[in-house]
Amino acid sequence: MKFQAIKGVRDILPPESALWNRVEQAARDVFGTFGFAEIRLPIFEQTELFVRSIGADTDIVHKETYTFQDVPTEIDALKKVMRVSSQDFLTLRPEATASVVRAYIEHGMQTLPSNVKLYYMGPMFRRERPQKGRYRQFYQIGAEVLGTSDAPGIDAEVIEMLMAFFDRVKLKGATLYLNSIGCKQCRPVYVEKLRGELQKVREQLGPDSQRRIETNPLRVLDSKLESEQAIIEKLPRIAEHLCAECRAHYDDVKRQLGLRGITYQENWRLVRGLDYYMRTTFEITAPGLGSQNAVCGGGRYDGLVELLGGPATTKGIGFAIGTDRLVLSLQESGACETPGGLDVYLAWFGVAAQAAAIGLARRLRDAGFVVELPAVEMKFGKSLGLADRLKARHALIMGEDEVAAGVVTVKHLADGTQQKLAEPELFSYLRAARNG
RNA sequence: GUGAGCGUAGCUCAGCCGGUAGAGCAUCGGUCUGUGGCACCGAGGGUCGCGGGUUCAAACCCCGCCGCUCACCCCA
Numbered sequence: 001m002k003f004q005a006i007k008g009v010r011d012i013l014p015p016e017s018a019l020w021n022r023v024e025q026a027a028r029d030v031f032g033t034f035g036f037a038e039i040r041l042p043i044f045e046q047t048e049l050f051v052r053s054i055g056a057d058t059d060i061v062h063k064e065t066y067t068f069q070d071v072p073t074e075i076d077a078l079k080k081v082m083r084v085s086s087q088d089f090l091t092l093r094p095e096a097t098a099s100v101v102r103a104y105i106e107h108g109m110q111t112l113p114s115n116v117k118l119y120y121m122g123p124m125f126r127r128e129r130p131q132k133g134r135y136r137q138f139y140q141i142g143a144e145v146l147g148t149s150d151a152p153g154i155d156a157e158v159i160e161m162l163m164a165f166f167d168r169v170k171l172k173g174a175t176l177y178l179n180s181i182g183c184k185q186c187r188p189v190y191v192e193k194l195r196g197e198l199q200k201v202r203e204q205l206g207p208d209s210q211r212r213i214e215t216n217p218l219r220v221l222d223s224k225l226e227s228e229q230a231i232i233e234k235l236p237r238i239a240e241h242l243c244a245e246c247r248a249h250y251d252d253v254k255r256q257l258g259l260r261g262i263t264y265q266e267n268w269r270l271v272r273g274l275d276y277y278m279r280t281t282f283e284i285t286a287p288g289l290g291s292q293n294a295v296c297g298g299g300r301y302d303g304l305v306e307l308l309g310g311p312a313t314t315k316g317i318g319f320a321i322g323t324d325r326l327v328l329s330l331q332e333s334g335a336c337e338t339p340g341g342l343d344v345y346l347a348w349f350g351v352a353a354q355a356a357a358i359g360l361a362r363r364l365r366d367a368g369f370v371v372e373l374p375a376v377e378m379k380f381g382k383s384l385g386l387a388d389r390l391k392a393r394h395a396l397i398m399g400e401d402e403v404a405a406g407v408v409t410v411k412h413l414a415d416g417t418q419q420k421l422a423e424p425e426l427f428s429y430l431r432a433a434r435n436g
Numbered sequence: 437g438u439g440a441g442c443g444u445a446g447c448u449c450a451g452c453c454g455g456u457a458g459a460g461c462a463u464c465g466g467u468c469u470g471u472g473g474c475a476c477c478g479a480g481g482g483u484c485g486c487g488g489g490u491u492c493a494a495a496c497c498c499c500g501c502c503g504c505u506c507a508c509c510c511c512a
Contacts, residue, residue, distance in 0.1 A: 004503085007503085007504090058510085059509075059510050059511080060510075060511075063437085063510095064510080064511090094511095095511095095512080124512080126510090126511075126512095127512080128507090128509090128510070129437085129438090129507095129508090130504095130505085131505080131506060131507065131508095132505085132506065132507090133512085134510095134511075134512080138510090138512065140512060142512090208508085208509065219510085225507085227440055272511095273510065273511055274511090276477075283512095290506075290507090291506080291508090292511075292512080293470065294472095294511075294512060296512070297511080297512060319512095320512055321512070322511090322512030323512085324512080325512065326512090347471090349470075377468065379470095380468090380469075380470050380472095381468055381469095381470090381471065381472070382468090382472095383471090383472085384470095384471055384472040384473095385471095385472050385473080386472085387472065388472040388473055389472085389473085395471085395472075397470080397471075399470065399471080400470095409470095409471090411458095411471075411472085412471070412480070413473085416471090416472085416473095418471085
């Protein structure tokens with residue numbers, strides 16, 4: 001029996017893991033400067049939370065969640081025969097917005113001053129067929145703003161923060177797409193009009209789009225089928241059907257993006273797949289990702305807090321970055337430098353030198369240097385050979401001669417030069433080398 | 437769930453028209469007992485994805501299954 005990782009999940013190995021850490025640290029740094037604080041969330045929730053928020057008819061909830069009964073013992077299994085409540089079902093989170101909103105309500109955060117700004121990062125789970133940039137356990141970095149205000153300035157600042165983050169991690173070729181999909185007053189009117197128009201051209205559409213006429217007409221708009229493109233271009237557009245409030249909100253979001261110098265592309269065909277979105281929606285794509293080229297999706301969800309039992313006056317907006325895809329794009333652009341590696345390899349020879357080397361290694365590590373200390377004695381040539389293959393910058397040589405003289409030999413491995421130094425000089429030499 | 441392509445050493449792959457498995461890189465050891473990269477020599481490592489069939493004989497041909505990859509659906 002040979003074990004392997006289950007379908008759609010994977011190990012993130014060094015040196016790639018270093019890039020992940022850099023990306024996540026950049027998010028903490030940038031989001032922090034915008035006044036966001038981290039919320040750490042559970043990885044599973046009551047199934048009902050996701051059904052209510054994301055929508056029972058969406059594919060995500062309908063067939064892509066990992067859902068299981070919370071019955072750890074046989075006694076519980078017997079009980080379930082008599083009573084199965086919806087609370088007995090748990091689901092591995094397919095996204096985190098629902099959890100953030102649940103936590104917001106549960107902890108009464110509406111009493112906190114102003115709007116609450118939170119960010120999170122971690123794994124999500126959807127049981128889909130894996131492909132490039134899509135995994136069953138995938139990672140998201142996201143942020144949410146929850147509170148009584150739905151000012152367009154919030155939308156614009158959230159997007160500004162997002163672009164600042166992508167700038168920080170040096171993502172190349174990011175494109176921001178923007179749209180407004182209206183509110184629960186004006187969107188249904190538009191959807192019905194769209195459905196009516198789609199019925200007229202039904203025969204010209206593929207089977208997937210024909211099915212969507214009933215299930216979700218908006219999704220026809222982002223069909224990738226070449227044969228449908230001309231038809232879709234002639235369909236009615238939501239921008240022409242927004243109510244006055246949504247129209248004004250959308251216009252002001254665009255104005256405020258302009259104030260922040262953010263370039264974007266309006267895309268009337270940009271619709272979000274989750275039920276809770278309304279008004280502002282946006283998506284960011286990046287190159288090098290194959291077919292799944294969105295690294296971030298987000299939007300406004302003003303009704304969600306109320307839907308989940310919170311105050312009706314609470315509004316919300318947020319986004320989620322697909323970390324796997326972001327890292328993939330960074331790798332494809334070749335922008336990821338390999339991490340530093342060893343500062344020193346401490347080659348020791350003889351019992352007395354080992355004792356001295358152990359002490360020196362401790363003091364070097366305390367000073368922040370990356371030190372490799374061989375666990376067993378090796379031949380001279382072997383030891384230096386290992387130093388070379390581990391890509392150490394310096395080899396420190398400690399043998400009988402050095403111990404007797406109270407020095408260490410420092411060898412710069414790139415050019416082969418070496419010198420004998422006492423410990424204080426050694427430290428200043430290494431510090432200078434590290435900063436140079 | 438649907439479709440296509442691919443499964444041979446840790447990695448990348450060769451293996452012709454069927455004759456019981458190879459290279460490069462990597463790993464370990466040696467040449468080399470106070471000086472690495474180089475070179476040379478050697479070693480370990482394989483149920484040829486799994487199962488069945490055809491055949492005197494299957495990595496190769498046929499069937500089934502499993503896995504991986506990419507795409508569709510959907511989404512980050």
